[in-house]
Amino acid sequence: MKRAWHIAGKEILQNRRDPLALLFTIVLPVIFTVFLGLLIPSGDEGDTRLPLAVVDEDGTRASQELIDGLADIPLLELKTSSAAAIDSAVQDQKVAAGLIIPDGFGEAAEAGRPVALTFIRVETSSGAQSVWEAVEGALSRSNAATLAAEVAAEQVSAETGRPLDQGLLRSALSIAESHLAAPAIGIEVIDAGDSPVARSGGFQQSSTGALVNWVLFGLLGVCSTVVWERKNGLLSRLSAAGVRSSEILGGKTLAMVALTFAQQLLLVLLGQFAFGVDYFSSPLALLFIMISLSLLATAFGLLIASVLRSEQAVVAATVVTALLLAALGGAWFPLEVTSAGFSKIAHVLPSAWIMDAFHGITLKGWGVADILKPIGIVWIWIVAVASVALWRFRPE
Amino acid sequence: MDAIVVEGLRKQFDPPKGPVAVDDVSFGIREGEIFSLLGPNGAGKTTIISILSCLLRPDAGEARVGGFSVTRESDEVKRLIGVVPQEIALYEELSGRENLLFWGRMYGLNGPALNKRVDEVLDWIGLVDRQTDRLEKYSGGMKRRVNIGAALLHNPRFLYLDEPTVGIDPQSRRSILDGVKNFNAAGVTVLYTTHYMEEAQEISDRIAIMDRGAMIAVGAQDELVRLVGERTRINLALDRNADILAERWRDLAGVSTVSEPEDGRLWVLTDDANSLMPRLFDSAQTAEARITEINLAEPNLEMVFLHLTGRALRD
Numbered sequence: 030m031k032r033a034w035h036i037a038g039k040e041i042l043q044n045r046r047d048p049l050a051l052l053f054t055i056v057l058p059v060i061f062t063v064f065l066g067l068l069i070p071s072g073d074e075g076d077t078r079l080p081l082a083v084v085d086e087d088g089t090r091a092s093q094e095l096i097d098g099l100a101d102i103p104l105l106e107l108k109t110s111s112a113a114a115i116d117s118a119v120q121d122q123k124v125a126a127g128l129i130i131p132d133g134f135g136e137a138a139e140a141g142r143p144v145a146l147t148f149i150r151v152e153t154s155s156g157a158q159s160v161w162e163a164v165e166g167a168l169s170r171s172n173a174a175t176l177a178a179e180v181a182a183e184q185v186s187a188e189t190g191r192p193l194d195q196g197l198l199r200s201a202l203s204i205a206e207s208h209l210a211a212p213a214i215g216i217e218v219i220d221a222g223d224s225p226v227a228r229s230g231g232f233q234q235s236s237t238g239a240l241v242n243w244v245l246f247g248l249l250g251v252c253s254t255v256v257w258e259r260k261n262g263l264l265s266r267l268s269a270a271g272v273r274s275s276e277i278l279g280g281k282t283l284a285m286v287a288l289t290f291a292q293q294l295l296l297v298l299l300g301q302f303a304f305g306v307d308y309f310s311s312p313l314a315l316l317f318i319m320i321s322l323s324l325l326a327t328a329f330g331l332l333i334a335s336v337l338r339s340e341q342a343v344v345a346a347t348v349v350t351a352l353l354l355a356a357l358g359g360a361w362f363p364l365e366v367t368s369a370g371f372s373k374i375a376h377v378l379p380s381a382w383i384m385d386a387f388h389g390i391t392l393k394g395w396g397v398a399d400i401l402k403p404i405g406i407v408w409i410w411i412v413a414v415a416s417v418a419l420w421r422f423r424p425e
Numbered sequence: 426m427d428a429i430v431v432e433g434l435r436k437q438f439d440p441p442k443g444p445v446a447v448d449d450v451s452f453g454i455r456e457g458e459i460f461s462l463l464g465p466n467g468a469g470k471t472t473i474i475s476i477l478s479c480l481l482r483p484d485a486g487e488a489r490v491g492g493f494s495v496t497r498e499s500d501e502v503k504r505l506i507g508v509v510p511q512e513i514a515l516y517e518e519l520s521g522r523e524n525l526l527f528w529g530r531m532y533g534l535n536g537p538a539l540n541k542r543v544d545e546v547l548d549w550i551g552l553v554d555r556q557t558d559r560l561e562k563y564s565g566g567m568k569r570r571v572n573i574g575a576a577l578l579h580n581p582r583f584l585y586l587d588e589p590t591v592g593i594d595p596q597s598r599r600s601i602l603d604g605v606k607n608f609n610a611a612g613v614t615v616l617y618t619t620h621y622m623e624e625a626q627e628i629s630d631r632i633a634i635m636d637r638g639a640m641i642a643v644g645a646q647d648e649l650v651r652l653v654g655e656r657t658r659i660n661l662a663l664d665r666n667a668d669i670l671a672e673r674w675r676d677l678a679g680v681s682t683v684s685e686p687e688d689g690r691l692w693v694l695t696d697d698a699n700s701l702m703p704r705l706f707d708s709a710q711t712a713e714a715r716i717t718e719i720n721l722a723e724p725n726l727e728m729v730f731l732h733l734t735g736r737a738l739r740d
């Protein structure tokens with residue numbers, strides 16, 4: 030079995046000298062991680078507030094109170110703007126909507142006169158709709174407080190003979206506002222946690238997806254070296270030198286596992302530190318998954334190279350196999366967004382279980398016990414595929 | 426007793442319709458000799474080498490190498506042989522030295538012994554200066570030499586070389602042929618295949634001529650040449666109409682064989698050169714052609730091949 034080690038060493042040396050190897054093992058996976066990460070909507074805690082541009086032409090205490098009220102709404106992110114800039118800011122969708130508080134707003138409010146605010150939006154924008162509802166809510170709360178204060182002040186004045194002046198109105202308003210702040214009927218909003226669909230978007234999905242995808246495409250590499258070596262008489266030469274098929278396959282497997290493991294490790298570290306994916310809830314479980322994935326890709330590569338002879342057939346078979354395993358296994362898009370039926374069928378493929386295990390690690394903090402089932406299923410595949418490969422392998 | 430014995434060997438690819446690559450071939454190779462298989466493309470030379478390397482199983486017959494059966498004792502056989510395949514079976518991304526180190530390890534060598542042996546082999550194949558260059562930077566001839574070197578690392582008792590000089594410059598060919606003679610002088614028994622008659626003639630102790638899977642003659646060179654009989658070869662060059670004349674000369678009395686003309690050159694095999702030559706000049710004149718060159722020589726293996734098969738060796 031010493032020869033297997035030497036064959037592996039030779040393969041790794043060849044790979045290190047292959048200028049294309051770096052492109053396929055690292056560069057493309059990273060590009061895909063970034064690209065898909067930005068493409069797939071993320072459910073992360075990132076800033077999801079809707080920006081609302083506000084122009085305060087009034088500048089009174091009343092207008093400031095309204096602004097403060099709006100600022101308290103969690104959905105909204107207020108941005109001060111100017112009358113000149115607000116239209117284009119809305120049109121260019123730099124903000125979801127705009128609100129202009131006109132000059133005389135405070136005076137009119139104090140005098141109880143009706144006053145019109147200007148709300149600017151792009152009609153088709155759903156964000157603007159949400160903003161409008163939030164603003165309307167704030168205004169009606171403020172209207173309700175004013176109304177309540179006026180009614181109360183009038184009542185006090187009528188019963189006590191105290192004149193209905195600004196002082197009385199103001200103190201009634203402040204009592205009404207403080208009561209509204211703690212209403213009789215309240216709704217408590219509980220954060221029920223993010224749905225799994227939302228959570229496996231963004232880099233959570235693209236980092237693991239790109240990793241699985243590009244390791245699977247590595248089976249192309251194993252396959253093409255076997256085909257090349259067979260065509261150029263190297264396998265025959267090894268056999269004439271007394272090297273056994275099991276040693277040839279063993280050496281290639283060792284090399285492939287080492288190379289794809291190093292590739293995975295780089296991508297995992299990149300995902301962890303550059304894209305904020307949490308890979309290290311259980312390093313041991315992660316290790317099992319990574320090695321299983323490497324072996325899985327190798328086994329498929331060797332199977333194809335053992336069963337098929339012609340170069341074209343081998344190239345076609347490797348591309349189709351890698352594509353099917355990666356795409357249907359959920360490396361390109363999360364299987365949670367597909368129908369339950371599709372997801373069930375996809376779980377015939379070992380790659381779907383690998384993705385499950387990775388998501389378990391990155392999203393749910395799985396440990397070794399949790400990955401036993403998915404990785405067990407993957408190992409059934411590995412053993413089956415590798416056995417057929419060894420059985421069918423011929424050097425010449 | 427012969428060191429390599431081949432008896433009634435037969436191999437058909439993709440039966441029942443495929444080509445019969447080797448058809449009832451028998452021969453023996455003596456310890457310490459250079460034995461050549463000479464034959465055109467498709468004669469079955471590589472197939473025989475593959476069977477003797479335990480890479481292919483014969484359909485019928487038996488072969489023994491150093492007393493071991495190639496089918497039943499392949500491990501023992503593989504330990505005795507060094508095989509230089511027809512194609513260059515090496516790793517382009519590795520240097521000449523790294524290739525030799527790798528193949529040495531495959532033969533079970535390692536440590537200082539391996540390094541020492543690789544140094545020796547590099548010296549023999551004349552690549553000490555270029556040993557750290559990657560193979561992809563080597564010329565065809567240099568690769569051919571590494572291809573041979575990789576088969577010598579484990580000091581094999583038998584060395585098989587399958588057309589080791591194909592497609593290389595005369596200088597590299599010279600050094601390969603000299604190398605083979607040296608290894609042989611050092612005690613290695615050589616099985617050599619070629620479709621170059623001159624090579625077979627130069628290096629072989631004995632030659633087997635093969636055609637279309639069959640062995641048509643075996644023996645030392647002078648034995649083979651005697652198969653043609655007591656004949657003389659007349660080499661000629663014509664300024665024109667060589668094809669027409671070759672056709673006519675085949676019908677002349679006293680002519681046993683006429684070769685296919687090549688660039689106006691051809692040869693005629695006869696048992697009476699003296700009486701034939703004036704008639705050749707006459708018929709050239711009637712065809713308005715001039716004989717620009719003429720000389721007499723002994724027959725060679727090419728003539729043996731033509732005599733036995735009715736076809737030229739290189740077609």
Ligand SMILES: Nc1ncnc2c1ncn2[C@@H]1O[C@H](COP(=O)(O)OP(=O)(O)OP(=O)(O)O)[C@@H](O)[C@H]1O
Nearest residue numbers: 438439444446465466467468469470471472473620
């Ligand atoms: N793997 C194979 N499958 C099918 N036919 C084969 C195979 N290898 C060789 N043949 C056929 O067997 C015959 C003998 O081939 P072989 O390679 O032994 O000839 P050769 O004497 O080595 O020729 P060359 O000088 O071209 O190398 C040829 O007709 C060839 O087409």
Ligand SMILES: [Mg+2]
Nearest residue numbers: 470471472511
């Ligand atoms: Mg050949």
